[in-house]
Amino acid sequence: MTKITTENYVAEARKAIKNQVLQRALADLQNRFGRGTAECYRQLPEGPDLRLKAHEIRMKTIENLDVVLETLAANILKNGGHVFFAKDSRAAVDYCLEVARRHQVRRVVKGKSMVSEEIDLNAALMDAGIEVSETDLGEYIIQLAGETPSHIIAPAIHKTRNDVGSLFAAKLDIPYEDDPPKLTWIARKALRQKFLAADMGTSGCNIACAETGHITTVSNEGNIRMSTTLPKVHMAFMGMERVAARLEDHDILLRLLCRGAAAQNMATYVSYIGGPRQADQVDGPQEFHLVILDNGRSRILADAEFREMLCCIRCAACLNVCPVYAKIGGHSYGYAYTGPVGAVVTPLLVGINRAKDLCLGETLCGACQEACAVNIDLPRMLLALRAKLAEGDPAWGVKPADRKEKLLWQAWSMMIRKRTVYDFVLRLAALVQKLMPQRDGMIRRLPPPVSGWTQGRDLRPLAKESFIQRWRKGF
Amino acid sequence: MGTANQKEFINRIKMALGKPFAESRQKADLFNSEMSAESRAILEHIKNRNAAERKKLLETLIEAAGPINLQVISCDDISAVTGAIAGLVRAKDPEWGDQKSVVAWAHPLVERLNLPAALSEQKVPMFVTGSKSTADEDLRQQVIDAYIGITSADFCMADTATLVMRARPGQARSVSLVPAIHIAVIKLDQIIADLKELFALLKWDPHERREGLTNCLTFVSGPSKTADIEATMVHGAHGPREVHLFVISA
Numbered sequence: 001m002t003k004i005t006t007e008n009y010v011a012e013a014r015k016a017i018k019n020q021v022l023q024r025a026l027a028d029l030q031n032r033f034g035r036g037t038a039e040c041y042r043q044l045p046e047g048p049d050l051r052l053k054a055h056e057i058r059m060k061t062i063e064n065l066d067v068v069l070e071t072l073a074a075n076i077l078k079n080g081g082h083v084f085f086a087k088d089s090r091a092a093v094d095y096c097l098e099v100a101r102r103h104q105v106r107r108v109v110k111g112k113s114m115v116s117e118e119i120d121l122n123a124a125l126m127d128a129g130i131e132v133s134e135t136d137l138g139e140y141i142i143q144l145a146g147e148t149p150s151h152i153i154a155p156a157i158h159k160t161r162n163d164v165g166s167l168f169a170a171k172l173d174i175p176y177e178d179d180p181p182k183l184t185w186i187a188r189k190a191l192r193q194k195f196l197a198a199d200m201g202t203s204g205c206n207i208a209c210a211e212t213g214h215i216t217t218v219s220n221e222g223n224i225r226m227s228t229t230l231p232k233v234h235m236a237f238m239g240m241e242r243v244a245a246r247l248e249d250h251d252i253l254l255r256l257l258c259r260g261a262a263a264q265n266m267a268t269y270v271s272y273i274g275g276p277r278q279a280d281q282v283d284g285p286q287e288f289h290l291v292i293l294d295n296g297r298s299r300i301l302a303d304a305e306f307r308e309m310l311c312c313i314r315c316a317a318c319l320n321v322c323p324v325y326a327k328i329g330g331h332s333y334g335y336a337y338t339g340p341v342g343a344v345v346t347p348l349l350v351g352i353n354r355a356k357d358l359c360l361g362e363t364l365c366g367a368c369q370e371a372c373a374v375n376i377d378l379p380r381m382l383l384a385l386r387a388k389l390a391e392g393d394p395a396w397g398v399k400p401a402d403r404k405e406k407l408l409w410q411a412w413s414m415m416i417r418k419r420t421v422y423d424f425v426l427r428l429a430a431l432v433q434k435l436m437p438q439r440d441g442m443i444r445r446l447p448p449p450v451s452g453w454t455q456g457r458d459l460r461p462l463a464k465e466s467f468i469q470r471w472r473k474g475f
Numbered sequence: 476m477g478t479a480n481q482k483e484f485i486n487r488i489k490m491a492l493g494k495p496f497a498e499s500r501q502k503a504d505l506f507n508s509e510m511s512a513e514s515r516a517i518l519e520h521i522k523n524r525n526a527a528e529r530k531k532l533l534e535t536l537i538e539a540a541g542p543i544n545l546q547v548i549s550c551d552d553i554s555a556v557t558g559a560i561a562g563l564v565r566a567k568d569p570e571w572g573d574q575k576s577v578v579a580w581a582h583p584l585v586e587r588l589n590l591p592a593a594l595s596e597q598k599v600p601m602f603v604t605g606s607k608s609t610a611d612e613d614l615r616q617q618v619i620d621a622y623i624g625i626t627s628a629d630f631c632m633a634d635t636a637t638l639v640m641r642a643r644p645g646q647a648r649s650v651s652l653v654p655a656i657h658i659a660v661i662k663l664d665q666i667i668a669d670l671k672e673l674f675a676l677l678k679w680d681p682h683e684r685r686e687g688l689t690n691c692l693t694f695v696s697g698p699s700k701t702a703d704i705e706a707t708m709v710h711g712a713h714g715p716r717e718v719h720l721f722v723i724s725a
């Protein structure tokens with residue numbers, strides 16, 4: 001389902017802005033989580049600066065990622081698990097299919113995982129004739145509706161209770177119901193059957209722990225615990241950067257993850273999973289597989305300018321404060337990763353030119369960095385991406401995006417460096433602006449190529465006298 | 476299957492980091508093999524906790540439990556807990572079907588509750604996940620059929636009202652997950668302050684570190700919840716709808 005549609009950014013954004021339901025839901029989401037998270041950070045005994053410490057921890061791990069991953073893999077093998085290092089999506093998907101074939105898997109239950117969206121696992125499993133059930137309530141709704149998630153933590157925010165009611169009535173063959181608790185319990189019942197019948201459960205990994213050899217899963221619903229406890233095979237996917245070296249590191253990282261993700265001090269369920277059921281245990285999966293995915297991450301790692309992005313723990317706090325995300329919602333970003341994190345990581349993973357609108361669309365206001373659980377300097381990287389788009393960069397295969405824009409800025413910079421030219425242009429503009437359609441003392445429309453400026457707003461005309469003229473006259 | 480793959484994968488990372496391939500040396504402090512002064516102090520602090528401090532932790536736990544709808548009941552002796560659980564079994568209706576049955580861990584503290592006797596009055600059967608005589612498949616069915624699951628826990632973190640459970644023989648992971656109601660019973664001295672204390676114990680306490688995290692260490696903070704439909708908070712998305720925690724002081 002996750003086709004890359006970053007090219008449709010503008011069209012999707014337009015659609016989202018017109019969608020009243022979505023606009024209300026987004027505003028509500030940011031009001032609750034954006035503020036809640038900030039408050040949670042303030043109440044930390046160490047204060048919001050704990051995020052800086054977390055950044056340090058993450059960076060140190062990333063800079064020793066070779067050793068850390070080898071340690072993680074060795075420890076998981078020791079506990080009877082399997083580890084597969086996947087260079088790209090294809091390799092990860094193939095491995096999963098191969099294990100599924102070996103176990104004659106017919107039904108898979110999925111715990112939410114960004115990486116499985118990234119590698120488009122659902123499509124591959126379904127092509128192989130395997131039934132895939134999303135189990136996070138939001139994801140389940142989205143899957144029934146045949147859509148893609150619009151928020152990392154709240155995938156179905158764009159659906160009203162009536163939408164969900166009609167959807168359940170149509171797909172589950174039940175009478176219409178629109179009470180959220182009742183709807184939740186309807187899904188609970190339907191999915192319980194899926195959990196009990198599944199042969200394989202998949203999950204992501206929030207932050208693995210190398211020295212003990214565990215992955216972690218975090219959820220409020222319990223769907224991930226179900227998916228990783230009941231089926232006979234557990235297959236976990238992690239981006240290669242989602243690991244911490246030491247157990248102590250998890251104290252800070254887990255606390256910040258829960259606060260950043262949902263303004264909670266602790267999620268309802270956190271599991272450290274380090275291998276299959278042991279000989280003397282009575283439940284848990286018989287096999288545990290961990291797929292560690294590169295898929296373009298080593299390229300990010302190699303570039304000092306963007307390495308910091310690998311500190312990301314996908315908490316989604318940056319989405320909950322971003323003024324752009326608040327308006328255009330998740331679908332506009334056209335890939336598994338949305339909001340500010342998507343605006344940086346998607347271009348780096350799928351191609352900077354291809355996803356150029358994502359980084360051009362953000363405002364550089366800095367709210368994301370302030371909200372970021374690990375204090376990633378997203379604005380700096382947005383700027384760096386824009387610079388690549390302006391100048392081109394063969395190392396990343398970037399072609400300069402818009403020569404006209406560059407020319408315009410060159411002309412501008414020439415103009416403002418010469419007083420005489422500047423004054424002349426100003427006087428000219430004062431004359432020309434009289435030709436523009438005006439209302440209530442505002443310019444309504446500008447001609448191309450600058451017509452975009454007045455698409456959504458009026459422009460104040462130049463004053464009769466410039467500041468410098470008035471200054472000279474001594475006011 | 477993995478080794479050739481792994482080598483290539485790790486080499487790509489080394490190259491990206493600008494490290495020579497042969498070098499696999501780490502920064503000395505990447506994994507600390509010695510206990511830090513901080514960890515030592517934490518362990519000391521836990522060991523020397525007095526009765527008043529323990530009571531204080533219980534209060535913190537109760538305070539943190541409120542907002543997440545975890546019911547904490549503090550009892551002076553074990554028979555009071557048995558009575559309270561029998562009361563819950565009587566009062567609560569099963570979620571799926573109409574047969575009442577209960578499933579419990581094989582655990583010394585749970586055994587001391589002497590529940591089978593207390594529940595026989597109500598004719599509610601109790602299954603224990605410890606008996607290796609039961610086939611795993613039958614046991615799975617018992618867990619699925621039960622409407623109440625009874626466990627203990629290794630620790631409880633007061634700060635966030637979080638039960639910490641390790642996977643062990645006889646202590647099935649599904650008991651705290653699949654039944655509609657989860658009842659946990661712990662002793663007062665199992666309450667610790669927070670994650671920092673937990674990780675210090677698991678990593679450095681000579682007794683705890685022998686077992687380590689096991690293959691599945693689970694944290695549970697209150698009942699299952701979701702807010703995925705119009706941001707309305709609902710308990711019982713997939714896990715238990717209710718969690719009752721009994722703390723025995725004596």
Ligand code: SF4
Pocket residue numbers: 260311312313314315316317318319340341368371372373374375376378
């Ligand atoms: S960039 Fe920061 S705030 Fe955004 S998802 Fe990643 S860690 Fe969370």
